Amino acid sequence: MQLVTLSIQLEQYRNYLTYERNYSPQTINHYLRTLRRLDAFLTEINSHQSPPVKQIRSLHIRRFLADTSQRGAKPSTLLHYIKELSAFFNYLISQGRIEKSPTQHIRKPKLPDRAPEYLTVDEMTRLFAAVDLDEKWGLRDLCILQALYYCGLRNGELTALKRSDIHDDFSYLHVQSGKGGKDRLIPLHHHLQETLRAYVRRYDVSRPDQPLFPSRYHKQQRLHRETLNQLVKRYAALAGIEKDVLRTHTFRHTFATHLYQYGVNLNTISELLGHSGLDKVIVYTHAKADHLKEAMVRWEAATSDG
Known part of the structure; x- marks a missing residue:
């Protein structure tokens, strides 16, 4: 046997x-x-x-x-x-192959309680401004950065997008089979709508089955996930943004944090991110603590004796 x-x-x-x-x-x-x-x-x-x-x-x-x-x-x-x-x-x-899991009594390492790192609105503005639209791939790069931020997409979700995932009027983005196999619709921010319209015209992204963001070298090949991380780091450096860890997922944290700061409830944020429950988005409540701290600093400045 x-x-x-x-x-x-x-x-x-x-x-x-x-x-x-x-x-x-x-x-x-x-x-x-x-x-x-x-x-x-x-x-x-x-x-x-x-x-x-x-x-x-x-x-x-x-x-x-x-x-x-x-x-x-x-x-x-x-x-x-x-x-x-x-x-x-x-x-x-x-499947009846074993009777007991060897991981059953393995102790999980304790992780430090740390809020996810995110970018401020000012840093996002500087990042977008760092893109040179006169360069050959400048408009594509701006479109990618805006899609990451305004849609809160995972790296793999962005690279998997096809032209047909953008509604004809550019009002919605259809994320097919995100993490856990869940589809979702994301309303598009008007800035991203404008950039997308210009992008698909300039680069002739017209075929429904065509990757929305193809490789520079082949129209039918998707971008590699590490290419996206390199793109993010390059423009962050140009914008003078220094973070311990800066990758595409930072934009997802930023998207959720800013939504929470502007009063969007956690259930809606969870739905937009494609999470199955609130346990994954509760970390974004750190944004409220940051705002409270900023308010206290302003109050202290206003009430100081000079």
């Missing part, structure tokens, strides 16, 4: 995530990448053979996480690994 190894299970697990859980390709790749790293680690310590899933114990998972941590992984990364490994071993239990 052939032993069911970890490597053998990966393709079946991919099919399960794709067709039964309806996960996005990006999420599936994240899960499988973590599992391949575990397989590579266990293969190395198991006489260079992929281990049978029934023989994987909590000790192996702890050694893998310890090795990953020693290589510089942050606690947040380890937390993601534990979540993805737990989902995989729970799947194996449901």
Whole structure:
């Protein structure tokens, strides 16, 4: 009887995530990448053979996480690994491959309470102004930056957009199969509407199935996610914006924070972001604390004795 190894299970697990859980390709790749790293680690310590899933114990998972941590992984990364490994071993239990998950008693690392970093309205204005519209790809880059900010899109959601996802009158954006397989409609800010109209005219983005933001080198190829992060960092540098971590997801935090600052309720923000519940958006209430602090500073200045 052939032993069911970890490597053998990966393709079946991919099919399960794709067709039964309806996960996005990006999420599936994240899960499988973590599992391949575990397989590579266990293969190395198991006489260079992929281990049978029934023989994987909590000790192996702890050694893998310890090795990953020693290589510089942050606690947040380890937390993601534990979540993805737990989902995989729970799947194996449901399939009758194992009886107990080796992740069951793994302690999750404690993360520091930290509000997500975001940009101020002034910083966003400077960022947009840093784009040179006379450059060949300037208008495209401005359109990308505005779409990230005014729609709160995930990196993978923006790169997956097609021309047909923009309504004919440019009033709405249709995000198809976002995280968790949820579609949503996002009303478009009038600034983004104007930029999009100019963009699709200048670059002849007309075919319904064409990527809305194609690669510079091929009209039918989507932008790579890392290209977007590099684009964001380049314009941030031009605008003189310095942040510890600045990537496309920062725009998503900024979108939610600014909405909250201007009085939009958390349920609506959650819907616009494509979240399934309020637990993911409660972090944006830090914006109210910031405003209270600013108000106190102004009050102190006004009532000081000079």
